Amino acid sequence: MPLALLVLAIALVLASCSSLPPTHYYVVEIDPQASSKVGAAGDDPARAWTIGVRPFAVDSPYDQDRIVYRVGEGSAEVGFYAYHLWAAPLSSMLAAAVATGLEGADGVGMVEPITAGRTYRAILDGRVLAIEEIDLADRQVVRAEIELRLKGLDGAELWSDVVAARGETRTEEVGDIVEAVTVALGEALAAARQSLGAALAKAPAPVDRR
Numbered sequence: 001m002p003l004a005l006l007v008l009a010i011a012l013v014l015a016s017c018s019s020l021p022p023t024h025y026y027v028v029e030i031d032p033q034a035s036s037k038v039g040a041a042g043d044d045p046a047r048a049w050t051i052g053v054r055p056f057a058v059d060s061p062y063d064q065d066r067i068v069y070r071v072g073e074g075s076a077e078v079g080f081y082a083y084h085l086w087a088a089p090l091s092s093m094l095a096a097a098v099a100t101g102l103e104g105a106d107g108v109g110m111v112e113p114i115t116a117g118r119t120y121r122a123i124l125d126g127r128v129l130a131i132e133e134i135d136l137a138d139r140q141v142v143r144a145e146i147e148l149r150l151k152g153l154d155g156a157e158l159w160s161d162v163v164a165a166r167g168e169t170r171t172e173e174v175g176d177i178v179e180a181v182t183v184a185l186g187e188a189l190a191a192a193r194q195s196l197g198a199a200l201a202k203a204p205a206p207v208d209r210r
Contacts, residue, residue, distance in 0.1 A: 025087035026067070026178040030100040030186045048109025049206045051150065052120035053099045055091040055113075058128040062090060067174065069133040073141070078132070084174040090128055094146065097182075098126060098163070101189030106197030121206035122158060124150045129162075133177050139170045142181045148192065150199075152206070159199035163188045 062068055066080035086093065095113050102111045102124075114120070129145040143166045150159040167184030169176055 021083050023083045023085060024174065025085050026175065027087045028093055028097050028178065028182050028185065030097045030182065030189065032100050032103065049107055049122055049200055050109055050120045051099075051102070051111040051122045051124050052114040052118070053095045053111065053124045053126070055089075056095045056098075056126035056128050056146070058090050058094075059130070062128055062131055065089070067133070067178075068131070069135060071135045073134055073136065075134075081174060090131065094128055094131070095126060097185065098124075098146065098148065098189065101186060102193050102196060105193045105200070107200040108196070122150050122152050124148060131181065133181075139168050140177060140180070142167050142169065142177060142184055144181055144185050144188075150196070152203070158203050159196055161192050161195050163192050165189075 061078055061080075064080075065085040066082075067084050067086065069079050069081065070077065071079070092113070099111050099113055102108070105111070111124070114123075125148070127147040129147060131144040132142070134141040134143065144163070145165070146163045148159075148161050148163060149157065151157050163185070165181070165184035165188035167180045167187075169180040171177065171180075
């Protein structure tokens with residue numbers, strides 16, 4: 001290839017690359033101020049539950065970094081934003097968000113993503129069933145569904161729930177969509193926090209792994 005043509009080809013490639021829109025990255029972070037830091041048993045460590053949260057399973061098509069949307073309620077077709085991505089895997093990001101949202105449940109002294117070297121009295125597993133935007137004619141609906149299951153160290157189930165978050169917004173900005181998801185999830189976790197506390201109040205006293 002003549003040098004002039006080669007230079008022109010390179011220039012065209014560079015121009016094409018430079019015209020691509022910037023990629024934006026988003027996180028879901030629950031406001032820790034929305035929940036109390038100390039549950040009803042927080043003053044008595046021997047009676048407080050310490051909960052470790054494992055990374056969540058994530059159903060398809062949500063098990064990727066692209067944000068999912070649908071055009072129309074109940075549509076079988078999904079779309080993906082090309083330049084608007086999750087900043088971290090949903091398996092870990094939503095596990096951390098749920099841990100924050102459940103802080104302060106009655107009887108719970110601590111709930112956090114599992115950390116090496118720490119001992120927990122119960123383990124929380126989760127499965128992300130959906131997290132998406134639904135475009136309607138006059139607004140955008142956001143929804144998230146997360147199945148939660150808490151087990152003691154003996155494998156007995158202590159509590160289960162499906163956190164169903166739903167909200168609405170009117171915007172052309174993906175950042176506003178993510179904010180609406182975050183707000184709706186925080187509200188749904190407040191109800192789950194109460195449900196968790198009620199279940200643990202009926203559970204046998206927590207035991208430590210020896």
